Amino acid sequence: MLKILINIFRARVRSLLTMAGIAVGVFSVTLISTIGAVGTEQVGSTLVTMGVDTLLVQAASKSVSVTLTDDDVSEVRRIDGVTDVMPLMASVTEAKMIDRRLDCYVWGVDKSADKLISLEAEHGRLVTNADCAALSKVCVIDEQFAVEAYGRSNVVGKKLRMFLGGKYHEFTVIGVAKSGLSSLQGMLSNIMPGFMYIPITTMQQLCGRTTYDKIAVKIGAEDFSPNTVTSALDRKNGHVDGYLCNNLLSQKSQLEDILSIVTTALSLTAGISLVVSGISVMTAMMMSVGERTREIGIKKAIGAKKRDILGEFLAESVLLTLIGSAAGIAGGLLVSFVGCLAFGVPFSADIASLALSAAATALLGALFGAYPAAKAAKLSPADALRM
Known part of the structure; x- marks a missing residue:
């Protein structure tokens, strides 16, 4: 893990920009998801106040x-x-x-x-x-x-x-x-x-x-x-x-269903930015492979196998997305919490949606990092050392 962090820090500007792209996408999804959760809670509490029971x-x-x-x-x-x-x-x-x-x-x-x-x-x-x-x-x-x-x-x-x-x-x-x-x-x-x-x-x-x-x-x-x-x-x-x-029970159910559909639709729309961010992860990892070709050749020359190289680059791409995802979730929750305080409504977050968002981001990191990692793993020691 320390080695992977060192590799990420080595190209810190590029890594920060990549993580920032991921963070913005996850921030949007988190904010929309939290607003939906707060809205659903407010609908329920308002209808109960009005006599839903x-x-x-x-x-x-x-x-x-x-x-x-x-x-x-x-x-x-x-x-x-x-x-x-x-x-x-x-x-x-x-x-x-x-x-x-x-x-x-x-x-x-x-x-x-x-x-x-x-x-x-x-x-x-x-x-x-x-x-x-x-x-x-x-x-x-x-x-x-x-x-x-x-x-x-x-x-x-x-x-x-x-x-x-x-x-x-x-x-x-x-x-x-x-x-x-x-x-x-x-x-x-x-x-x-x-x-x-x-x-x-x-x-x-x-x-x-x-x-x-x-x-x-x-x-x-x-x-x-x-x-x-x-x-x-x-x-x-x-x-x-x-x-x-x-x-009013049926109205409560219908309103919650509508809010859920709208929240899901908006989250999916915001999720498109994650795909764009995934492409930036692929670009960053391709650049990393190009810069570290000689390093890859040396590792293979001293006994590193394809799976070792593959695992190293995949781990880097997944870690990049996870750090960006964590920053985006934290930012989204913070803004949502401040907003709830400002408007005087109880704060609520959909933990399941946030966990799903983080898992989906890690999966995107693995998917978009797979090609650069595979390319790095396929390099022959002789060709890599000549570059």
Whole structure:
């Protein structure tokens, strides 16, 4: 190994340029691979934040024969793999505040809204059991809606009038939720109006209803089948395909697949530069063979075999690529890490891809170094000593 390093150092300028070419190619592949890994992690964590492990169950048709009741909520709660359940009511309505009227999407929720639909308070608080028990006319509005209505996000304590059950009712804003985090917003179109959340018991009373529009179901594992819930409700109520179950798990899988394909395609494109760098390795080794022809002749004259010469030059080419590869990987990881720190996202690296990249680079070194090594091994001692 020391001898090989001495040979590389002997032509240090050429060796450094060759390793730099390899390093740039591996740096590109490493950077793209790491960005893909970080992106995949961010997609997963964002969807989990939005409620990727929450199912929304609703009637499959608008027939009055298919409804959701307290008994249905209890039935779902008994299913293995279900960790929490919350009934929901929903209505598109109008809210008046100051001198403005805005459309809004009102949800009736209870204290489990933070867990079931990933609702998070930016200001104030969320709906509690006490609010539900007292039939309080309080509401939580999303941040986007607050800014649109009042020009600022913190509007806790403000009054507004909401149209429910055929007339307007005054509500007090007790909290402002972060926009876009709720799984309800993640499952519904971006063209929906602002979201508001009120105690579900208050909504039932004002709307004169005892049934629910949806049931939010928290599941414990990604392999949980939504059909388990719909089948249980169909059996209980004697329906056939009477319920629908929506979630974000399929979207998570699709987004991760898309990111994987894009990352692979970009990595392969960047990998072309490795092939170009491999050609530079071949050029450098050919020059090395030419400069050391007499040395090769002397080694063969004192007993060196073809395989010894072949192995020496192959080892040099592989070592050149490995050093360049290590520098490229280190540089790519460093830049990625700094970028993650700058943007405030967790750092993540695909170790398998990096190992594959290093192995592929070493293989390229062996392939492109094979011809110069074979040429050196085939030299006869007499011809080599005459050169």
